[in-house]
Amino acid sequence: MGRLVDLNQIAVSLGGLPVLRDIELALDPGETLGVSGPNGAGKTTLLRVVATLLAPATGSGTVLGAELGTAAVYPVRRRIGLLAHRPALIPELTLAENLRHAANLSGIDSRKTETALRVVGLDEVSSRTAAASSFGMLRRTEVARLLITSPTILLLDEPFTGLDMEAQELIGALVSRTTSEGGSVVMVSHELGHLAAHASRLLTISQGRLEPAL
Amino acid sequence: MSFWSQVVEITRVDLKVERRLGDTMRIVLPFAVVALLVFPLTLGVDLSAISRLGPAVFWAIGILFGMQVALRQAAHDDPERRDLYALLGVDPAARFVGRTLSGGVLMLGFLGVLLVAMIALYSPELPDSWFGPLLLTSILVAVGLTELGTLAGEVTADLHNRTALASLIIAPLALPLVIGASSTLEAMTRDAGILPWILILVATDLALAVAGVGLARPLEEASR
Amino acid sequence: MTRVRVLLAIAAAGMVVGLWFALTAPTDTLQGEFTRIINIHAPSMWLAFLAFGLTALGSAAWLIRRQTRWDRLAEGSAELGVMFTAIGLFSGMVWGQAVWGRAWDWGDPRLSTTAVMFFVYVGYLALRAATPDPTVRARRSAILGVIAVVQVPLVYFSVNMFRTLHQTQSIRPDGITMPREMAIAIFVNVIAFTIVYIALLVARIDVAKAEEKAAAELALAGDAVKPPRLSEVKDV
Numbered sequence: 001m002g003r004l005v006d007l008n009q010i011a012v013s014l015g016g017l018p019v020l021r022d023i024e025l026a027l028d029p030g031e032t033l034g035v036s037g038p039n040g041a042g043k044t045t046l047l048r049v050v051a052t053l054l055a056p057a058t059g060s061g062t063v064l065g066a067e068l069g070t071a072a073v074y075p076v077r078r079r080i081g082l083l084a085h086r087p088a089l090i091p092e093l094t095l096a097e098n099l100r101h102a103a104n105l106s107g108i109d110s111r112k113t114e115t116a117l118r119v120v121g122l123d124e125v126s127s128r129t130a131a132a133s134s135f136g137m138l139r140r141t142e143v144a145r146l147l148i149t150s151p152t153i154l155l156l157d158e159p160f161t162g163l164d165m166e167a168q169e170l171i172g173a174l175v176s177r178t179t180s181e182g183g184s185v186v187m188v189s190h191e192l193g194h195l196a197a198h199a200s201r202l203l204t205i206s207q208g209r210l211e212p213a214l
Numbered sequence: 215m216s217f218w219s220q221v222v223e224i225t226r227v228d229l230k231v232e233r234r235l236g237d238t239m240r241i242v243l244p245f246a247v248v249a250l251l252v253f254p255l256t257l258g259v260d261l262s263a264i265s266r267l268g269p270a271v272f273w274a275i276g277i278l279f280g281m282q283v284a285l286r287q288a289a290h291d292d293p294e295r296r297d298l299y300a301l302l303g304v305d306p307a308a309r310f311v312g313r314t315l316s317g318g319v320l321m322l323g324f325l326g327v328l329l330v331a332m333i334a335l336y337s338p339e340l341p342d343s344w345f346g347p348l349l350l351t352s353i354l355v356a357v358g359l360t361e362l363g364t365l366a367g368e369v370t371a372d373l374h375n376r377t378a379l380a381s382l383i384i385a386p387l388a389l390p391l392v393i394g395a396s397s398t399l400e401a402m403t404r405d406a407g408i409l410p411w412i413l414i415l416v417a418t419d420l421a422l423a424v425a426g427v428g429l430a431r432p433l434e435e436a437s438r
Numbered sequence: 439m440t441r442v443r444v445l446l447a448i449a450a451a452g453m454v455v456g457l458w459f460a461l462t463a464p465t466d467t468l469q470g471e472f473t474r475i476i477n478i479h480a481p482s483m484w485l486a487f488l489a490f491g492l493t494a495l496g497s498a499a500w501l502i503r504r505q506t507r508w509d510r511l512a513e514g515s516a517e518l519g520v521m522f523t524a525i526g527l528f529s530g531m532v533w534g535q536a537v538w539g540r541a542w543d544w545g546d547p548r549l550s551t552t553a554v555m556f557f558v559y560v561g562y563l564a565l566r567a568a569t570p571d572p573t574v575r576a577r578r579s580a581i582l583g584v585i586a587v588v589q590v591p592l593v594y595f596s597v598n599m600f601r602t603l604h605q606t607q608s609i610r611p612d613g614i615t616m617p618r619e620m621a622i623a624i625f626v627n628v629i630a631f632t633i634v635y636i637a638l639l640v641a642r643i644d645v646a647k648a649e650e651k652a653a654a655e656l657a658l659a660g661d662a663v664k665p666p667r668l669s670e671v672k673d674v
Contacts, residue, residue, distance in 0.1 A: 053297055055435075074431075078303035088294035092231045104223045105302045107215030116674050121664035128656065131570070137663060147674040149302070166665050173671040180672070240567060244560045251553055259545040334531060335542045 003028055004153055004184050005050055007061035007068075012045055012054060019045045021208045023059070027153075032175055032185040034199030036192055036213055041205040043188035044085060047155045050186055051082050064152065078106065081151030083159050083171075087138040091131035095122055095141045098130055102145050116144035120170060135162050143170055152183040159187060160194045172198060217308050224304075224312025228287065229319065238283050238320045239327075246279035246324070247331045254336070261337075268336030273396045276325050277359060281384050283321050284363020285377060287313055293372060296437060306430035310364055314426070317360030318353075325352045341402040347412075351395045354415035358391045359384075361422035365429075371437035390418040442644060445637035452630035456481075456623075463623035468537075473620075475533040480624055481631040482526035483552070487590050489519030489635065490559065497583030500576055506650070507643075509576040512583050514642035516562055518635055523556045547596040555589040562586060572650070 005027035012020040019042045027033060027050075037043050048054040049061075055069035064079055066072035089098045099113040117123045120140040130138060139162075146154065159171045175185050175198050189195050192213070195202055202213035215223075232238060253271050254264045299309060329348070332338070366380040373379060394415040398408045460477035496512030499505070530549070531541040543549060562582050569575035 048297075051297070051301065053300060075303075077301050080301055082297060082301055084294050084297065086292075086294050088292075088298040090227070090231060090295070092234045093227070097227075097230075101223065101227050102298070102302055105215060105220055105299070105304050107219070112674065119667045119670045119674055121666045124662040124664065132656070140663075140666070144674075147671065150674075169668060170666040170671075173666070173668045177672050236564075236567060240560075240564045244557055244564070248554075248557050251550065251557075254544050255550065261540070261544065264544060337540050337542065 002065070005061070005063050005186075007049070007056075008059055010049060010056040010059035010061055010068075012042075012049060013057050014045060019208060020049070020205075023049075023210055025050075025061075025210060027184045027186065029182045029184055030179045031201065032179055032187065032199045034195030034202045034213075035186065035188045035205060035210070036190060036195055036202065037188075037205035038190060042208055043190075043205055044157055046205065046210075047082065047157055047186060047188055050153065051080050051155055052077055053082075078149075079152040080155065081146045081149055081153070082155045083139075083142055083146065083157060085157045085161075087130070087135070087142055089130040089138055089141060092129060094127050094129050095133060095137065096126035098141060099126075099144055099148070103148055106149055108148055112148045113144070116147045117141075119147065120144045121166070136164060136167050139163055140167055140170065143167075143174055146174060147177075150181070151178070154178045154183060154185045156185065156187040158189050160189065160191065168194075215303075217305055220304055220308035221312045221315065224309055225315040228313060228316035231290070232286070232316070232320060237286050238324055242279055242282045242286075243324055243327055245282075246275055246328055249275045249279065250328070250331055250335055264336055265338050268332055268338030269340070269399045270396050271336070272329060272332040273355075273392055276328050277355065277388050277392050277395075278385070279328075280321055280324060280355075280359050281363060281381050281388070283324050284317055284360050284384065285367055285380050287317065287364070288367025288370070288376060288380060291367065291371065293437075296371070296434070300434065306434040307427045310361075310368075310426045310430045313364045314357065314360045314423075317363060318356045321356035321360055322352060325356060339403075341399070341405075344399065344402060347398055347402060347408055350412065351398045351415060354412070354419055355391050355395050358415065358419045358422055359388060361419065361426050362387055365422065365426055365433075368430075368433040368437060390414055394418065442637065442641045445633070445640055449630070449634040449637040452633045456627040456630035459623040459626045463620050464617050472533060472536040475529050475536075476620075477623055477627045479526055479529040479533060481628045482522045482529060484628055485631050485635050486519050486522040486526055486555075487594065488632070489515045489522060490555070490587055490590050493519060493559075493562075493583045494587035497580035500580045501584070506572075506576070509572075509580070510643045510646045511639075512580065513566060513646065514639045516559055516579075516583065517642060518638055520556065520559050520563060522631075522635070523552065523559070527552060527556060548593060551589065551593045551596045555586075555593050558586045558589060572653075 003026060005025060007023050007025040010020065010023035010025075011018065012023075023046065025033075025046075035043055035046060045054065049056060049068070050063060052063050052066070052068060052073035061068045063073065064076040066076045089095075090101070093101065096113060096117060099116065100110045103110040103113050114123070117126045120143055122137060122140050122144065125133070125137065128137070130141070133141075139159075154175065156171070156175075160168050163171070175187070178185050185198075187195060187199060192202075195213075203210050204213040205211075250271065253275070257263055257267075300306075329352070333340075362384045363380070366383045367376070369383065370376040370380045394411045398411040398415075401408045401411060456477065460474050463474070463477070465471055465473040492515040493512045496508045496510075496515060500508035500512065527549075530552075534543060535541040562579060565582060566575055566579050569578060
């Protein structure tokens with residue numbers, strides 16, 4: 001598998017304001033990249049560019065071989081997984097139903113959802129609605145979703161925030177599985193300790209630019 | 215997963231969520247029936263006027279309040295869910311068709327109950343063989359209004375005043391539906407042909423379907 | 439559940455007796471057999487008034503004492519009030535269509551005020567359904583429950599305040615203005631409907647208690663969330 005992410009002189013603006021500039025980023029299979037930076041530095045924006053959800057204003061780049069800002073990104077999106085800052089679950093559905101919904105939309109056998117729920121420790125509470133579940137339970141459900149979709153590029157936005165030790169270990173296991181299968185991970189956090197424990201390379205965003213972390 | 219499988223899945227889940235929330239039947243529908251009650255009170259006790267105006271009032275209230283049914287999905291949409299659907303490989307056109315189907319089913323139920331209420335309250339003089347054409351126009355209005363609601367929801371995604379703004383966008387665009395639906399019944403009352411009005415409804419629905427499917431991807435990208 | 443079954447059995451027996459009285463009571467010369475609808479219509483509206491009155495009482499008691507049982511009373515009574523109002527409206531419309539030739543008379547304030555009362559309490563139930571937190575739900579609906587009850591006297595006295603097609607009260611403090619047998623049939627049906635109301639209210643309160651118990655058990659999810667099986671992550 002060749003280089004998974006290759007960004008050259010990428011600049012992104014949001015709401016007319018420049019957020020990222022001169023971004024150079026290369027990601028190879030098996031790598032875990034940690035990106036730190038203060039609130040509002042552009043960490044989430046960077047993740048969404050790598051997720052192909054945001055097109056760059058200037059510069060060029062490829063993700064999984066697809067040119068950013070073109071229709072080529074649509075088929076590769078299925079191979080990208082994102083754990084966003086806020087859970088993306090339907091509140092009125094149960095945890096199990098949310099998982100089955102994602103599996104059905106992706107064309108994945110929905111029987112895998114039972115295994116995934118058991119592995120993340122939610123099998124006895126999977127009939128609770130997302131609205132009636134704690135943040136930690138929602139996070140675990142999303143980890144279960146990433147386990148069954150098995151993305152090649154895994155993007156994690158402040159993944160350890162608000163989680164107990166067991167759930168944090170689960171995130172770590174997800175990262176290890178992804179890289180051991182030839183994928184790569186980009187993890188953003190303002191907590192350097194978490195990043196140092198999991199990342200093979202550390203960068204920081206400063207003044208909209210990516211720099212090596214000290 | 216195939217396009218139509220995604221459509222079925224989105225329709226199924228959308229109807230399940232509505233069954234649990236009950237916004238349409240528990241809130242919007244009673245509100246619409248209250249509007250049916252309020253209107254004649256402003257006319258005074260002119261029973262023949264009330265009877266004559268019944269069908270027109272039904273369509274006006276059905277479409278104005280039906281907009282809330284059409285926009286209910288937009289009220290629950292958020293950027294995280296849209297991103298998730300994109301990364302799960304959901305075709306935006308499938309999302310449009312799925313939402314139109316689920317919304318259409320709810321809208322049809324809404325219009326059906328509202329029609330029964332109008333007949334009971336207004337005692338309108340309906341033409342012979344009214345049921346078939348009325349059912350057809352209700353289906354076409356339900357589909358068209360839901361298509362409009364889904365499109366307007368996408369266009370106003372993440373804006374803080376989206377519900378009011380989306381309603382403002384839909385209202386004038388729904389005029390062909392209002393005219394086609396109310397004129398169908400009026401034409402039957404005069405023993406005139408209803409085909410031109412049905413064709414207006416069909417053409418409107420088709421145009422919205424083409425726009426919805428064709429613009430689904432650009433709208434999804436523009437919402438970010 | 440035994441007391442509910444006993445109450446329902448008594449209610450069923452009462453309805454049979456009420457039906458017998460309704461079918462054997464004399465009819466009005468002009469309205470004919472349609473007069474008998476009054477044995478459904480009048481008791482339904484009486485029970486609606488009673489039910490909404492008890493909703494207001496339960497609401498006020500909750501606001502003062504903050505005890506869940508008053509909220510259960512308010513909720514159950516409101517649901518039954520909406521049901522009886524719907525029965526009253528529907529039977530009235532059937533009667534109106536048969537006697538006046540119109541199911542709905544816009545000149546009759548009692549009809550309009552009753553319909554408005556119905557929808558206010560539909561809104562009350564929608565508010566409850568939309569509020570997930572039990573304490574917030576009880577507080578908000580208690581406030582609405584106390585305010586909404588002003589409609590009950592408005593509906594009841596509307597026939598006196600406005601000249602209307604609707605019959606004025608036939609049973610008044612100064613006497614009864616209908617045939618004795620007809621009045622007895624109505625009284626018997628009011629009693630039968632009241633027993634139905636009590637039986638259903640008790641059943642509904644029991645259901646509410648069971649729902650609260652289930653929710654309390656559900657709230658303690660902590661122990662049910664198990665440690666993740668980290669060694670099996672690669673096998674999913």
